Amino acid sequence: MLLIALIAFGCTGNKEKKQADKKMNLKKEIFGETDGKEVFQYTLTNENGIIAKILNYGGIVTQLWIPDKNGNPEDVVLGYDSLQGYLDDTPYFGALVGRYANRIAGGKFTIDGREYTLALNNGANSLHGGIKGFDKVVWDAEDFIFPDSAGIILTYLSEDGEEGFPGNLKVKVIYTLTNNNELKIEYEATTDKPTTVNLTHHSYFNLKGQGNGDILGHQMQILANKFVPVDETLIPTGELKAVENSAMDFTTPHAIGERIAQVAGGYDHNWVLNTEVEKKLRMAAKVTEPQSGRVMKVYTNQPGIQFYSGNFLDGSLTGKKGKVYNKHYGFCLETQHYPDSPNQSGFPPVILRPGETYQTTTIYKFE
Numbered sequence: 001m002l003l004i005a006l007i008a009f010g011c012t013g014n015k016e017k018k019q020a021d022k023k024m025n026l027k028k029e030i031f032g033e034t035d036g037k038e039v040f041q042y043t044l045t046n047e048n049g050i051i052a053k054i055l056n057y058g059g060i061v062t063q064l065w066i067p068d069k070n071g072n073p074e075d076v077v078l079g080y081d082s083l084q085g086y087l088d089d090t091p092y093f094g095a096l097v098g099r100y101a102n103r104i105a106g107g108k109f110t111i112d113g114r115e116y117t118l119a120l121n122n123g124a125n126s127l128h129g130g131i132k133g134f135d136k137v138v139w140d141a142e143d144f145i146f147p148d149s150a151g152i153i154l155t156y157l158s159e160d161g162e163e164g165f166p167g168n169l170k171v172k173v174i175y176t177l178t179n180n181n182e183l184k185i186e187y188e189a190t191t192d193k194p195t196t197v198n199l200t201h202h203s204y205f206n207l208k209g210q211g212n213g214d215i216l217g218h219q220m221q222i223l224a225n226k227f228v229p230v231d232e233t234l235i236p237t238g239e240l241k242a243v244e245n246s247a248m249d250f251t252t253p254h255a256i257g258e259r260i261a262q263v264a265g266g267y268d269h270n271w272v273l274n275t276e277v278e279k280k281l282r283m284a285a286k287v288t289e290p291q292s293g294r295v296m297k298v299y300t301n302q303p304g305i306q307f308y309s310g311n312f313l314d315g316s317l318t319g320k321k322g323k324v325y326n327k328h329y330g331f332c333l334e335t336q337h338y339p340d341s342p343n344q345s346g347f348p349p350v351i352l353r354p355g356e357t358y359q360t361t362t363i364y365k366f367e
């Protein structure tokens with residue numbers, strides 16, 4: 001009788017312990033202060049040991065720890081150890097990008113016959129929302145935790161005229177880490193005047209671990225039969241070109257470095273994602289790092305994905321743990337509408353009107 005009771009107790013005890021291990025974890029710490037506001041770092045941990053650290057400043061993912069095939073975790077995103085690093089100089093490391101991800105030619109666009117002029121911050125063009133985009137503001141944050149997921153809800157009111165964009169834009173971004181090894185990003189926005197919106201996430205990944213060499217050996221697959229050719233200032237020509245028989249063809253996996261020399265400046269292009277049903281969440285890209293065995297899949301309901309091979313990294317930035325970030329030390333997969341869509345009538349529209357809700361989802365899933 002006693003033995004049965006002990007066995008039964010033992011089993012329940014184990015089960016309870018297992019459930020306790022399964023619990024998600026969330027921690028909030030002060031990371032610094034800017035614009036007279038406190039900046040917090042939220043640490044999300046899942047049952048498989050994935051750790052994501054995220055700031056309410058710029059919605060920046062500062063660290064992302066992913067176990068390799070032997071269970072050894074590495075931080076797979078580029079960034080800085082302190083807030084000051086992000087304030088001083090950052091090529092959008094880990095950040096949320098808006099109102100308009102990527103370039104708008106001449107910083108100008110027209111809605112309903114009215115022309116708007118944006119802040120220029122990339123030669124003659126506007127890039128990633130302008131001088132002080134969504135990557136450089138302090139968002140309001142609320143955290144949440146459930147048995148199988150935890151995350152933060154970031155909100156920001158971008159006022160009418162900010163960086164030249166029309167309309168008060170209410171933006172909400174939810175970051176969720178799940179026990180399914182997904183880092184999910186849900187974007188939502190509403191406006192009180194017709195405006196243009198294109199939000200994305202700008203982590204620089206290196207699946208070998210940040211600062212551990214270049215990403216040229218990573219195997220990249222992008223589920224796109226076409227891409228968006230650009231001119232020398234990286235503004236689309238308007239054409240959607242077949243990737244077939246070119247260095248842009250990632251319909252089957254290829255090492256990033258295999259054909260990069262054939263692409264002037266390296267990869268910094270938008271791919272036109274294949275889709276049967278518009279706005280459906282589907283796999284857009286898959287990246288495999290052969291040595292560590294780490295795999296990242298990207299899912300989105302966006303029409304495009306910008307694959308950037310870290311071409312502008314040049315060794316001038318020293319990031320986390322004193323690591324120097326040289327050329328091609330990280331890659332970005334930014335799910336989005338195509339660059340300069342406000343000025344390209346042949347591209348899917350990016351206008352948001354009062355009464356409508358902009359809603360998109362992107363998932364970075366790790367194996």
Ligand code: GLA
Pocket residue numbers: 091092102127234268306308312332
């Ligand atoms: C995007 C752009 C690139 C570059 C990086 C940040 O990927 O397309 O040209 O601006 O952001 O440096």
